[in-house]
Amino acid sequence: MNNVVSRQVGVVPNGETPQPPVDQASMQTRPIKQKTPRAATIRVSRRKQSAARGGGAQIAESSCRESVVSRSSWLDVWKGRRHNVLWATLDGQLVSLWKKRTDKFTDIVFHVSSITDVRKQDKGRFSIYFSKKHFEFMAHNKAVQEGWVTSLLATRGRDPPVLPEQHGALTMKNPRSSRVYAAICGHNLWIYNNKEDFKLGVGLTYVPMNVASVKQTGRHNFSLITPYKTFNFSTDSLRELGVWLGSLTQVIHSALSCSEVAERLWASPWNKVCADCGCANPEWASVNLLVVICEACAGQHRSLGMHVSKVRSLKLDIKVWTEPLILLFVHYGNKAANDVWGHNVPGAEQILPDSSGDQRGDFIRAKYTKGRYRRTHPLASSQSLLNKRLCEIVCGPNVPETMSLLCSGARVLCHSGDPHCSSPILLAERAGQAMQTELLRHNEYTDAPAYAHQKPSRDPASSVPLSAAGEELHGKLEEDRFLFSKENDSAACDVLDLREVISVFDRSNGPTHAFELVTLTDQLLCSADTEDGLLIHLLHILKVVLPGPVDEEELDRGFAMSRVSLREGGGLQHNEVWAVLRGGQVLIYPTDQQRHRERLTLNPETQYKIDSSENTIELVTGERTMSMQFERDHSCQSWHSLLKRAVTTEGKLYHLPPNAIGNVPPAIERCISHITQYGLKVDGLYRRCGLATKISCLVEALSSSPKTTPLETDEEGLRNAAGALKQYVRQQVVLIPEAHRKLWVEAAAHTEETFRLATYRGLLKKLPPDNRITLNALCGHFYIVQLYSAENRMTAQNLALVFVPTLFQELAMNTDMVQLTRELIIHHTLLFLGKEEESDMESEELITKL
Incomplete structure (x- = not known):
């Protein structure tokens, strides 16, 4: 790394901290206008779980290695006008800034010898100066600020890194192409934003060559492959490509010294770093756990005993390395093992290559002896x-x-x-x-951690509301992170990776607008002043945690979302999914993108039972039985209570606005509930006719005794029920009064959709309460029906063609009225249940089978 610094500062004797030098250029700098973090947008009450719960070691931030030249904390950072909250570390040589504590590559990194000045300011602020630029920082309290300033000053006078062996401009695709400047310094490839930053010594990140491999991927292209990320570069010429490939290959070879077994195992990028601490080029392995580990971690594995971990050398124990064993490590190894053993490692507990022996031992015992972080198999209780x-x-x-x-x-x-x-x-x-x-x-004679039956906590503190027992914070969302601060506009004191969330619950009640986030270690109650403010935060979080694209309307009125292990019927196979409890339905979002999303309809006949010892809820709907296993007992108990409410209150199987006025005819309620429960996949539902005599008898029976009239569940019986619903509405219910029809016709004829929808909402409000609520029930039902059009072939357009005569009688042949009926179906939530702001219509996303 070419580091341009005008002078060196000598080390002060007797261990005293050197004072910042007097820099004439910096003295003439105009006072800098102080910047402030973005204000928080939601209140958060956080309650942490006891570290003893899983028997592991809680390596808290306070216990991280701190010394006069070592430091780590969250800091608010300004690079020019650009503001971010980053995890900052100082190891005596490098200052590294990371977006997340668990990230493997930095956002900013620089050697301490690049620093020309460090300035302490008020309110937790300090600045780091380079020869032609500076960064501004803000700590969440004075002690953290003092620690950073002291440590940075103590590193002054360090020798700069060796000069780069090869450097030049490259194009990097990440994912869009951008010009960067790269330099090979020692055994690392440093990447800079441009040549000026290279001269200043301020890099974006660096890639250790001892965990990388390089290959040509095109005429002018090459890739640098690591266990965590692949960097794709292109050069301006074939000559430059040859120079870079040659230089990188030479550095990689010089960084490695290994046997044939090690070479083969390291061919998998995941095996090039220790499975436990991330140290490069691990030369040991646990052959029964399928993890490649470093020497320091190997010592801790030996202390576990042969019945837990069988440690072997990649270089010395040649006889043990049979071809099938080598293939196991090449194809699975660290990646598959950590998917099982390290599935839920909190960022604060993950050890690093420089962790102490005690921290390393506590972590490895928690991981393999106590199974604190493992993904238990759904059948573990049996x-x-x-x-x-x-x-x-x-x-x-x-x-x-x-x-x-x-x-x-x-x-x-x-x-x-x-x-x-x-x-x-x-x-x-x-x-x-x-x-x-x-x-x-x-694994013939090895022992696995015992399965612990997790019974609901009887600790009285667990029943205390989070707002009474939790740490009060202020929060704001930023992409896939939740930033917390002590005050509304103070620097961040902690950051939650939203991908650690395992459950979300809507806890709103009357004037209180709140939702709860659950992680493996924390429970957070988030409250907002308005419902809109709450929904903005809730949807942001769900779009991060739920797999695949998320439709806002599909999640409307969802009040429980959890990551679960799903098992069908009496089978033994399981799949990881996200389950969403929404009104009278359970939506299934598979984490495997090859699997289709599903929905289950709940009704008063739905059976469910909880097994608290296994954190499992079994649901029986119609002929289908499924078992959901939760990761925490709190999530399981919450779902159980919410399911009880959903099953008992959602018997009608359609949604009504809060405080709705009016009554839906019982015959219509009965038909909608029956068809929603049994008939959503019937081919040609509502379009193909049932038996006319049977339908007439059903209409007569439903009119006199809707609750006791027998309805059949076979395909013919369901078509008869659908025909009875159509006939009942056509003969006995006038949904749009004669006096209102002209206004509806005029609205439907308008060419602008936004205007039409706004007008429909106004006209709906003018309908008599019984008419409005019945139309809402029907359109909501049709919305659900068209979601299953792949099976029943009843798209929104087909449903509109069938029901427009029921709504508008003699106007049924008018294409505008068909369009109106279709829009009432596909925009059901917006028109009947949406907010008052008309601008919301423009951003509404819909699931509609066209």
């Missing part, structure tokens, strides 16, 4: 089912699930029930699954 599933899964290539089963306590020595192959090992051998066989043999 030893017999675990063993049965193991015998099934080893006959195929699904090694990750075998690892999950073993991690949760499945027994390799269990009896399979097959007289010819009495154990899982023999079953895997017979099926020709060499890697499964190898994994089972190395």
Whole structure:
């Protein structure tokens, strides 16, 4: 790194902190206008869980390594006018700024020798100066500010890094193409925003070559591949490409010294860093846990005992490295193992290469002996089912699930029930699954952490409202982060990665607008002054945590969202999904993008039961049974109480506005509920006719005794119910009074959709209460029906064609009225249940089968 600094400052003897030098240029600088963080937008009450709950070590921020030249904390940072909240670390040589504590590559990094001045200011502020630019910082309290200023001053006089061996301009695709300046310094590739920053010594990030590999990807292109990210570059010429490829390859080779086994295992980017602390080029492995680890962590693994971790060297223990074992590590290794053992590691507890021996030991014991961070298999509470599933899964290539089963306590020595192959090992051998066989043999006599039955807490504190027991903070959202501060406009004191959220609950009640976020370690109650303000924050969070694209209307009125492990019927296979409880439905969002989203309709006949010992809720709807296993008992108990409310209050299976006035005819309620529960997938529903005589009898029976009239659930019976609904509405209900029809016709004829929708809302308000609420019930029902058009072929347009004669009689042939009926269906939430602001219509997103 070429570092241009006008002078060096000598080290002050006797350990005294050097004072900032007098810089004539900096003395002449005009006073800088103080910047302030963006104001908070929501109130947050946070209650942390006890670290002892999982038996692991809580490596809190306060216990992080701090010394006169070592520092780490969240800081508000201004780079010119650009403001951000970053995790800042100082290791005596480098100042690194990260967007998240768990990020592997920095947003900004510079060597301390690049600093020309450090200035302390008021209100927790301080500035770092370089020869031609400066950064401004703000700490959340005076102690943090003093620590940073003291540490930065103590590093003055450090020698600059060695000069770069190769440097020049490149184009980097990330994902859009941008020009950067790169330099090979020692065993790292430094990336700078431009050549000027390179000369100042202020980089964007650096890539350690000992965890990287390089390959040509095009005529002028090459990729630098690491376990965490692939950097794609292009050069201006073939000659430059050759120079860069040669230089990078030479540096990578010089950074590595390994055996053939190590080379093969390190070919997987994930295996080039320690599975526990992230140290580069780990030369040891636990052959039963399938993790590649560094020497320091290997020592801690040995202390666990052979019954937990079997440690072997990649270079010395040649005999143990059979071809199937090598393939297990190449194809799965650290990535698959950490998906199981390190599934839920909080950022504050993750150890680093420079962590102390005590921190390393506490973390490794918590991870492998106590299973604090593991993803337990959904069958973990039943030893017999675990063993049965193991015998099934080893006959195929699904090694990750075998690892999950073993991690949760499945027994390799269990009896399979097959007289010819009495154990899982023999079953895997017979099926020709060499890697499964190898994994089972190395775990034949090992122990997994015991499954802990997590019963609901009886601690009285757990029943105290969060606002009474929690830490009061102010919050604001920024992309996929939740920033917290002590005061409304003070610097951030902590940051939550929203991807750590495992449950969201709407806790609004009357004038109180609040929602709750649940992570593995915290519960946060967030409250706003208005419903709109609450919904803005809630939708932002859901768009981050829910997999795939999120439709705002689909989530409207959702009041419980949780990440769960879903199991269908009596099967043993499970899938990770997000479940959303919305009105009278449960929406299923699979994390596997290859699987389709689903919805289950709830009604008074829906059966559900909770198993608190397993944090599981079983739902039975019609002929379908599914089991949802939650990650925390708090989420499971909350869902149970909300389900009870949803099943008992959503028997009508359609949505009405709060404080709605008027009554829906009981016959219409009965037909809607019955069809929603049983008939949404019936082909040609409402378009294909049932038996005319049967329909007439049904209409007569529903008119006299709607609650007791028997309705059939087969396809013909459902078409009869649909026909009865159409006939009942046409004969006995006038939804749009004669006096109002002219206004509706005029509104439908307008060419501007925004104007039409605004006019419809006004006209709906003028309808008599019974008419308005009945039209709302019907259009809401049709909205649900068209969501299933892939099965029933009833799109919004088809439904409009069927029902326009019911609504507007003689005007049914008018194309404008067909369009009006369709718009009442697809914009149902906006028109009947939406907010008053007309501007909201323009941004409304819809799920509509056109």
